[in-house]
Amino acid sequence: MDYKHHFEKAKHATRTMVGLSKDIINLVLADLAEALILNTVEIIAENAKDLARMPAEDPKYDRLKLTDQRIADIANDIRNVVALASPLGEILSDKTLENKLQIQKVRVALGVVGVIYEARPNVTADVFSLCFKTGNVAVLKGGSDAEFSNLAIVKIIHSVLAKHEISIDVLTLLPAERTSTEALLNARGFVDVLIPRGSQSLINYVRENSKIPVIETGAGIVHTYFDESGDLDKGKAIIFNAKTRRVSVCNSLDCVLINKNRLADLPVLLSPLADGQVEIFADEQSYKILKSNYPEALLNQATEEHFGTEFLSLKMAVKTVDDFDAALNHISDNSSKHSEAIISEDAENITRFLNEVDAAAVYANASTGFTDGAQFGLGAEIGISTQKLHARGPMGLEELMSYKWVVRGDGQVRR
Template sequence: MEVKKQLELTLKASRSLNLLTVDQINAVLLDLADAAVAHTDEVLAENLKDLARMDPSDTKYDRLKLTVDRIAGIAADIRNVASLPSPVGRVLSETARPNGMRIQKVSVAFGVIGIIYEARPNVTFDVFSLCLKSGNACVLKGGSDAIDSNTAITKVIHSVLEKHGIDKNILALLPADREATSQILNARGFVDLIIPRGSQGLIEFVRKNATIPVIETGAGICHTYFDEFGDTAKGRDIVFNSKTRRPSVCNSLDCLVIHESRLSDLPEICSELPKCKVIIYADEQAHEALEGNYPSNLLAWATDESFGTEFLDYKMSVKTVASFDEALEHIAEYSSKHSEAIVSEDAQRQDLFRKLVDASSVYCNVSTAFTDGAQFGLGAEIGISTQKLHARGPMALEELTSYKWLIDGDGQVRP
């Protein structure tokens, strides 16, 4: 089907979502969770086709890979979304004017949301469940690296929609070619909002080429600052978790910033990392502290490119600073405004870090791995917004709504 024709069908189908009840939407989501598990074998078979085309050493391989456990987790997230209150139809404010008019500000769906994403087939399930719960239709543009997985998942979703008598065009999967990307980025009148999920390069491309509103998500250049008042054991555990839990995701640690007075503790802070063969790119002072205390084949000299890089791999840099202010300056220069953390036992230092660091999520003595919609109690997420307009941080149901004003009266006219 031509992309323009598909966009027309999705726009038309989106209007029918306004007539669905919360119970109907929840019934679809619960059936979809069951269907995801029931069709695990078929989805994994298609996922293997995608995996066969990708080098296992590619940093996107882990994001592309689906497993029985991951699909079970996806189904659990869908059930969580079903259990959440609807974000649509909430009265955000209400006032009565002197002339008798009653004015309400009420949450509404955007309408049609477009998602452009790379090597993340789980996004197909996640986006659909969040969009349906928030009353939005969705147009998905996945990459060619996940085309078989995305197609299989879309078939599962469409089968559930047809079972419930709902127009399947509320979910559209576009071809995985460049022409489709260009068309969705310029689909004014058909798509209300674009959300890119992927590399910094993808996000910048979408931002520069879209003629419809964009919410930037995904790129995470994350720092953890080990302060002069930091607890070594906490620092060791936080660094290990935030770097190695899932290095291919956007909340993974990229740069450890350490106060020079604590360099003697650096070997202990990094002591768990060799278990996952993490390569450290250390500046001169950090390299000296780690030499002989960290496997030589995993220790390298930092270059200018070592900072401000989202590694998405078992790699990280270490930057030594002489002061708290220097740490703040380094983070401000290289941060993508995603997630930043401090390890410190000093309450004043913690407070200053919270106030002065500009990021969507700021942590004190906690791993940045928690930047996630489900971990924040949002049920699931459609992405992590790194901008400041409309939404910031994990975006879930509430962030997928806008609002409109409802004005009721009894014949009032303006003089």
């Protein structure tokens, strides 16, 4: 396979993107949203081929599965992107020096954005819509688990581009085999930035082997701390939602930390989880409390490995902490810096938690399930960055931009 040819065409397509008006970009994306809805039956049929190859109990199965509603949601996310103001060409600063040079700092596209992802066919449409809106060219490497689904979605995207007489090279889907991953990791000079979306092992592999700058996204080891002053009704609802809303996503809850002075409330706090068939791995103190108050088949004694685990399933750890500082220490030692929450009525503890916890998103009295680009008003998201350079948290339009300095003169020379 001549991967270099793919990368060269993608690089050349960046000039195509520069020539597109914002109105044309929005028109293409609006047409794409409609085309996805019109081709729902075809997409689901191809998705069924992928699902047939994956055990239903696999945590990735839910991420892989497409339904009428999920395709409608993808289309709505694209419409949300259309409705957002484009950051392309935004002037971040503008000044004229004493020598009459005019210097502007202007937002521009990153260029060619590579994305490596696993069994998440929605990412195919999300990434394209965000990249296209921001004037970027996208090179995608989906997992073999979602091969048929990704091909179906890309076919529709290419058909919409062709309808508008736009080069299909603005979106490249590389073959599903592993060799294309290695080629993409080494596409220096063609691809400007690489974004992995998936398991921690995938992210680690990309970070350790890429010759291209990497923005790390994805893996979430998520905690919610129930403080000594926590409201029990709020806690029940927040913990249940954060754990069970959609277990296979990176913002789902992995570990509840409970202040030792509220252990007596633990059975009530976790009671909705029993109805949701959530399997608990409890430390010694919480296990004693839950032993006669939680279904025996769903209750286990925790080992150290359960703390610091991203479960991506109906499993959750429970840890007793002596006080607020012990909770912060546990989070510091085990967090992946994705999303962390506190349930508390103590204003001082809330302020300290929000200030001191090092994570991309920190919450007070709300579910971590909100860590999502659409929920944050960004439209669709290209991923959730857990690093600090160049972006952090849900990545929308602005996070897919760089800038350049534009200098206008009238014959000035430097002495």
